[in-house]
Amino acid sequence: MDSTTSLHDLKSPPVARGSSSWENLLGMRKDPMSMMAEARKNYGDVVGVPLFGGINYFVFHPDGIKRILVDNSRNYHKHVTSYRIIYPLVGNGLLTSDGELWRRQRHLAQPAFHRSRIASFGKMMVQESLGVAQKWERAAQEEQSLNIEKEMIHLTLNIVGKALLNVNLGKGAEQFGNAFVAANETFDFHHIFSIMYPWLPTPTNIKRSLAIRKMDRFVYNIIHERRLLPPDQRPQDDLLALLMSAVDEETGESMDNRQLRDEIITILLAGHETTAIALTWTWYFLSLYPDILEKMREEHSRVLRGRLPTVEDLPALEYTRNVFQEVLRFYPPAWTIARGTYEEDEVCGFRIPKGAVVQLNIHLLHHDPRFWDNPEKFDPDRFLPERSAGRHKYAYLPFSIGPRKCIGDQFALTEAILILATLVSRYDLRLAPGQKADTKLLITQRPKNGMFMYPLEREI
Numbered sequence: 001m002d003s004t005t006s007l008h009d010l011k012s013p014p015v016a017r018g019s020s021s022w023e024n025l026l027g028m029r030k031d032p033m034s035m036m037a038e039a040r041k042n043y044g045d046v047v048g049v050p051l052f053g054g055i056n057y058f059v060f061h062p063d064g065i066k067r068i069l070v071d072n073s074r075n076y077h078k079h080v081t082s083y084r085i086i087y088p089l090v091g092n093g094l095l096t097s098d099g100e101l102w103r104r105q106r107h108l109a110q111p112a113f114h115r116s117r118i119a120s121f122g123k124m125m126v127q128e129s130l131g132v133a134q135k136w137e138r139a140a141q142e143e144q145s146l147n148i149e150k151e152m153i154h155l156t157l158n159i160v161g162k163a164l165l166n167v168n169l170g171k172g173a174e175q176f177g178n179a180f181v182a183a184n185e186t187f188d189f190h191h192i193f194s195i196m197y198p199w200l201p202t203p204t205n206i207k208r209s210l211a212i213r214k215m216d217r218f219v220y221n222i223i224h225e226r227r228l229l230p231p232d233q234r235p236q237d238d239l240l241a242l243l244m245s246a247v248d249e250e251t252g253e254s255m256d257n258r259q260l261r262d263e264i265i266t267i268l269l270a271g272h273e274t275t276a277i278a279l280t281w282t283w284y285f286l287s288l289y290p291d292i293l294e295k296m297r298e299e300h301s302r303v304l305r306g307r308l309p310t311v312e313d314l315p316a317l318e319y320t321r322n323v324f325q326e327v328l329r330f331y332p333p334a335w336t337i338a339r340g341t342y343e344e345d346e347v348c349g350f351r352i353p354k355g356a357v358v359q360l361n362i363h364l365l366h367h368d369p370r371f372w373d374n375p376e377k378f379d380p381d382r383f384l385p386e387r388s389a390g391r392h393k394y395a396y397l398p399f400s401i402g403p404r405k406c407i408g409d410q411f412a413l414t415e416a417i418l419i420l421a422t423l424v425s426r427y428d429l430r431l432a433p434g435q436k437a438d439t440k441l442l443i444t445q446r447p448k449n450g451m452f453m454y455p456l457e458r459e460i
Contacts, residue, residue, distance in 0.1 A: 007344050010351035013057055015048035024051045032441055033335075036361050046350045057347075057358045062371070062394035064348040065360050068339055069402035070394075076339035080357050083338065086443060088198060089183055089212055092259070093266030094407070105263065108246050109407060112164055112239035118411050121163045122311035125415050128158050129422035130308075136427055136455040145432045147450040148283050152276040153177040159415060160271035164239040165264065167222055176218050180269060183211035187442050219264050223257055239267060274333035275412045277444050279419060280451050281331045282324060283429045284437055285378055287453065292380060293424070296320055300425050309421035317417055320424075322380040324416050328398035330378055333444040335363040337400060362397055363445065371395035428456040 016024075016039050027035040028051070036058055039047045045061035059065060068076055083096045090096055094105050111117070132155050139146050157173040169176065186208040198205055226240055235241050243263050247254050255263075286293045296319055300309075303316045314321075337360040344354045352358060367375040371392050373382065381387065399406035406412070431453055438448035 007346055007351050010346055010349065013046040013048050013350040013352070014043045015050070015055065016043060024049055033361075033363060036359075037364055040361075040364060046348050046352075051357075055356065057352055057356055059347060059358055059360050060364055060368070061348050062365065062392045065365070065397065066394045066401070067345070067347050068358060068360065069337070069397075069400060069404065072345055073402045073404070075342050075345055076358070077342060078339065080338045080340045082336075082359075085198070086187065088208070089215075090266045090269060091262030093262035093264075095266045095270060104246075106407065108242050109239060109263075109267075111237075112242060113407050113411055115410065117237075118414050119311045121159070121411075122414065122418060124162055125159055125418045126308050126310075126422050128155060128162070129419045131158075133423060133426050136423075137457060140427070140455045140457045143454065145452045145454050148429060148453045149276070149280045149447055149451045150174075150177065150181075152279040152283075153181070153272060155419065156272035156276040156279070156415065157268065160268060163411070164267055164271060165222060166235040166238045166240065172218060176215060176268070177272075179211045179214040179218070180273070183208050183215070184273075184442050184444075184446075186211075215265060216261065219261050219268070220257065222264065223260050240264065270406070271408055271411070273444055274406075275416055277333045277446050278324065278327050278331070278412075279416055280447060282327045282416075282420065283453060284431070284447075284451055285323075285327060285330075286424070287429055287431050289378065292323060292378075293428075296323055296420070296424055300421055304421065304425075309418050311414060311418070313421070314414065314417055317421055319380065320417050320420055321413070322383040324413070324420065325383045325396075325398075326378060326380040329366045329372075329382075329396060331439065331445050332362045332366055332398045333446075334398070334400070334406075335441060335445040336361050365395060365397065368395070426458060428458060429453040430456060 024035070039049055039058055040060045045059065046064060047058050048055040049058060050056075059068065077098050078096055079098065087096060092101070094102065094109060097105060132151060135151075136146070138144075154173045154177050157177050158169050161167045161169040161173065186204045198208075222240070226234060226244065240260075243255060243260055245254070286296070299317060299319045303309075303313055309317070339358050339360075341352055341354055341356045341358065345352045347358070366372070369375055372395070373387075394401060399409040399412075431451075435452050436449070437451075440446050440448040
């Protein structure tokens, strides 16, 4: 928009015709990804869709996404339906909070994700991965299949618990992880009407409430045990310590247990969920493409020479990083982002009104042939420097972008590469007969029925 054009001179985005808000809710319940793809195909990069009693604006072009998440991010908030419905789960933590509360909490949490601290977690990440290898050894001997999705959930939960909370979750990781999976399954679009009316005693809402109670007991116990420690025995530099020592500048008060609960549960969930799901999809693709698996192993053999990986090896593990980046492109765990507008704005030449909801589909962005050659092909080499040159900077957003970019992106990448470098040389994972890779669109983009695979031990 040039200086001589006002927002009121701009036209509104096209609105999808022929369907009511109710019909679109049913469409979202049936297949939200196809519904959004059809809207893009028929109406272009910005389209209004009647939904939730109003017009939602789907934005598909990276220029529009940049405007919303970067250039004019202060005009956009998270007080929208997709975040309100997960409030019973994560509360007012870093994921859902806005304004001054979010800025204060982000500032408090940032030191826990400094590069030097992430580097200090490397050895622990590798040791936790070796613990998984021991479990897989027993399963291999017994020719037993494992749900690799759950294996990765428990592994990443243990890692985030030790790294950020100084807590050895042990069996608690499995209990907490199972409770989260149970709660997460109730956020499926098939349960959209129960989600919209969480106070109704439907089986879905009851299941969600019971699962959240289990998670709450787990987290409040972590807080209680930390408070019981004498001050001179408490860890001083983990995330929990940073949060507990924080004092409000205006009131002089520290966080109460409820706010601590919201922050801890957000960190536990965000810190393990996306990485676990991406690793699950990685094992799936490696089972399909033995040439990619072999190329990754050749890199590990060349770089590591039979020893365990360290954070110092990360720059040399370029192909492993490219494989994981391609997984994040193909199946981005956080597949959609929603925002609301404080004031009207111009996006891709259209006027978006005040009080609107905009939805950004990261999955469709990552599969847009305008920005990706042969996007339905799994091809880690597309992230080589010579092939990345000239690609739109905002066509790849697995961790979002702008001020609300995932605080743990480097933690996740470090963790994933070290896990893969530890386990890939030790095991083949083969899909169980009949296993399909259908996706389920919950808070994240997960395998529909888990990912059952047989671990086969290799000589190293």
